Amino acid sequence: MKVSWRTVGALLCIVGLIATWLAMAELLQDLQGTYKKPYFVNYCVRSSYSFALLFWMVWRFYPWKKQKTSMEHTGHFGWHAFVTKAIYLAFIINVSAYTWYLSLTRTSVSGNTAIYQSSSAVVFIMSVPLLKEKVTIPKVLAVAICITGVCLVAFFPGNKKEGDNINPSVEGYVLVVISTVFYAADQVVYRKLAVHQKDAVPIANAVRFIGLVGVVTVLCYWPIILILDGTNFEEFEWPDGYALKQIALNAALDLVYNALLLICITLSSPLFASVGVLLLLPASVPADYLIHDGYTLPWQAFIGVAFIVTGFITFCIANYLESRQLRRMAESSLDETADSEPLLNEPSS
Template identity: 30%
Template sequence: MEWVFIMNRMSSQGSSAAQRRRMALGVVILLLVDVIWVASSELTSYIFKRQDYNKPFFSTFAKTSMFVLYLLGFLLWRPWRQQCTGTLKRRRSAFFADAEAYFTPCTTDSTVNNCLVRSLITPDVLHTSKSSCTSSKKQRVRFSNIMEVRQLPSTQALEAKLSRMSYPAAKDHEAMLRTVGKLTITDVAKISFFFCFVWFLANLSYQEALSDTQVAIVNILSSTSGLFTLILAAIFPSNSSDRFTLSKLLAVALSMGGVALVSLSSMDIPDGKGVIGSLWSLAGAMLYAVYIVMIKRRVDREDKLDIPMFFGFVGLFNLLLLWPGFLLLHYTGLEAFELPSQLVWTYILINGLIGTVLSEFLWLWGCFLTSSLIGTLALSLTIPLSIMADICMQKVRFSWLFFAGAVPVFLSFFIATLLCHYNNWDPVLVGLRRVYAFICRKHRIQRCDMLLQPHA
């Protein structure tokens, strides 16, 4: 898109020192997010087990509903307000109409010349061009009277206008340019409506897992969502980069082996809750992968979707549509409805505001300052942090099977992230081809030596 080029040109005005400061700030923010997420998981486990308030549905509903705070952006963020009032839409329509007017149909030679002068030459340049024509005799430069004029289609009018805009003019239209290609408020609300149920079920599975097993086991098994994403993207591809490769197959096999070892280590937990917690963790990872793959099929580019607005509508629909779940779970006996104590209410509010709302905002900000690859790789740091938190805070002792399974899961997360970032990269296939070429070359050399020996 042309507006991406304009915005990249404006963002490249900073020095390298400023870019290094941005990168350092982004890394610090992502590390802070990892700490917040691990602390949020530990606090949730503490509420379920130590405060005797084992209500995963209530906890998920309360924290997800707090996403509605993002909708305050319609009061505080000017571009959102302009979308509501239609001001930005009218400015965009006028901007595009003015761009299409750059290449109006020309019928005569005089109109052709006028069109060329208006679109290609500013008044200052026109004045200098006239003065240069007077001195053309001294320079003895002759121009041909025959010119060729090619009229560009109206579809390229926006490109032509953006390419001629100066930096101050592009800065004046910055808010409007950022909305070019973005989904409207209605489109974002529709996508949020369809995906709020999958998002809620994925988080509910994570909360159920925290109520049954340790935080470290839950985070390790939840990190397999990247592998489920690779599998589902190969089955339901949204573009050519989602094809299945040998490297992705190796990452899946490595992760599945680690998951098996971690699940075996969870069998030491009494009452069989460790196995149930592992199954809940895998279910949450699979649902999150479904959410990622399906939303990628609905939105082809991530810059088209306003992420804070999306989460805000997810919280709103969660608050309006999912409250009947309390009645269903209460009368079926799966989770009796009970209001928490004042202390537990405080924990849930702090956990929701900091561990859910603020952490999502900080993670998006950290990805903006660094890159999506660094932001995704930073998620893997929750695995060692949660292990250390369980060992130091809850005095949990893990078996050797747990650590033997944590290593391949940790490595497969890195591999899956790199394979998703670098599209169509298959290092395993490249390595096998090089080994095959080396073996074939060696075989040909040996064959040539055998043929030359009789002649010698």
């Protein structure tokens, strides 16, 4: 079984996504209890994406690189095209993140998790018309199995307690649904607008793009801080040293997470990335045991974990079979073209 470098790269990205998400979850729980200014936190975190441009510039100007033209450095997308697309994606990402931050204190942990992690279903629905994603029984089955597993894990959390500041409300669940839809749209729209199969530097362009999203946020989204403060919806308060450190760590991890997410989408598809990220729930089991004094999930949740793993394996198999079929069709088409060329070029008698 031959596995392409893109598939291997996407799987490595999934591993990195899971690790960074688990670290962010621990930091964010602490931050929510010490500094309750969700928009300012969101602005700082999204602005940190601009540092990705520094990594791109290191790659661009590294002495041993042999590229000689700007086309070889930017691939299929020039700066003007990428900036325009980054403006669209910055809006989608900021809406998704801010509404999710707002929902945290207005929903139960289980309900929030179940809704937000079901984004793979929304990604699937959006991918069919926008990305021409092929609807197959194995893919539908894989997504359904994964979401069933998410619900089992979310609604059987064991003895984990809700935070003291959690007050579930209809408004909170509306916010997390909005966040989930925009989160799914972020992945699908990025693949639609900012990924091209013939791009010579796909990974570098994913890093460049997330950096431009950060720059757009820095330049265009700071006035909202003043508006929220002026309307008393979120009175501005500068974080203390501890909260500032937490924000900086969360921003660094979020930058890594979203860069890996875009790279994973670039190398595979939004659906593969969204289904793969669901593996963070099984991965959280040993993490919870080690960090939270031996906490373990109840048996119903372990069944959910098994469902998620089974669903991901099912999706990987379905994805591999589909890719193999497409390769065979392409090879068959090339063979037919090669066979017909002598006939087309044969001189008439």
